[in-house]
Amino acid sequence: MAGYTHLYIPGPTNIPERVRMAMNVSMQDMRAPDFPDLTKPLFAKVAKVFRNSTGRVFLYPSSGTGAWEAAIQNTLSPGDRVLMSRFGQFSHLWVDMAQRLGLEVDVVDCEWGEGVPVETYAERLRADRGHRIKAVFATHNETATGVSSDVAAVRRALDEAGHPALLMVDGVSAVGSIPFDQDAWRVDCCVSGSQKGFMLPAGLGILSVSAKALEASRTAGYPRTYFAFADQIAGNDNGYFPYTPATQLLRGLDVSCDMLLEEGLEAVWGRHARLAGGVRQAVQAWGLRLCAKEPRWQSDTVSAIVVPEGVDATRVIRRAYEAYNTSLGSGLSKVAGKVFRIGHLGWLNEGMVCTALSVAEMAMIDCGIALRPGSGVGAAISHFSSTSPAVVAKA
């Protein structure tokens, strides 16, 4: 098909040319004497993106799921009690992993469309006077439903209960896109992956850990090999890895972190908030609703849009792909067929969001949803033109 193929799924996201070109290098020797010239500053840059000034980061050649596993195995022991919540496919999968790894999981089930139930967490933590709960888990941004949670409030719940449990955060579709502050929120393990806010192909599991998590890794009871912190540290301290690293991805990560830090994290977060606002205006103008149940849960990186009763959302997604060369995100598990998702994270601007919205609009109209052509896009345009930063005239 002529023209670009558009990618508006919530990861993998679009790759900036600067990042793509940085990865377009001949294969390099990961044991070369100058390899640490790349890796040592890279570890520091990645830590900056997480706002982690006292711990360290691990870069695994895995996807985000590997980093989930690394976080658990390195800091906890089989049979440990942990507090988790489930309100979408990804929070569900982390619970499933924890159960399969033999943790005693206290799961709080919430409706899909809600986020981390901080009040319930606070009650359970206050009630746990013997401190049996060893870790509290929070999915910062549930990609399946387009729901963001208040991680700072989870930290407050731990502090108010005087509870020493570790704070584990899934930041896969959050870090590098929406506000995240590991230092301020004293997050012990934050998991991410390369293919979302970091604007890279999939293939790196990125884990940012606190000094407390490193301390916990000394006594954690899980046998560990591939993901062992100690093995990573022994290599990383000298700028190397315990096994073959994904060198091109590291080259790309170096540049994507530069881009995030050059734009400034606050500006990156602001851009995501503004772009998400345009998507939400469009959804409202279409007369549709988001899967996120309340405004406080609405994600600035992905919107899951509920189609009218009687319409199969998979048809809308298929129509967008086949007729308009555009990938929209599908509904997963419980919301399959009920929602389509627009990923609005990573290397993205207003024009790109308008493309996603106009294709979504065309595909919905083609599938028989009664919409006024241009209604959603028009609402987004009004939002963008009233909120975009003023252009500074050159002297």
Ligand code: PLP
């Ligand atoms: N957690 C969240 C919130 C996700 O969105 C994803 C993937 O989309 C994962 C975890 C799993 O990451 P991966 O597919 O990189 O293993």
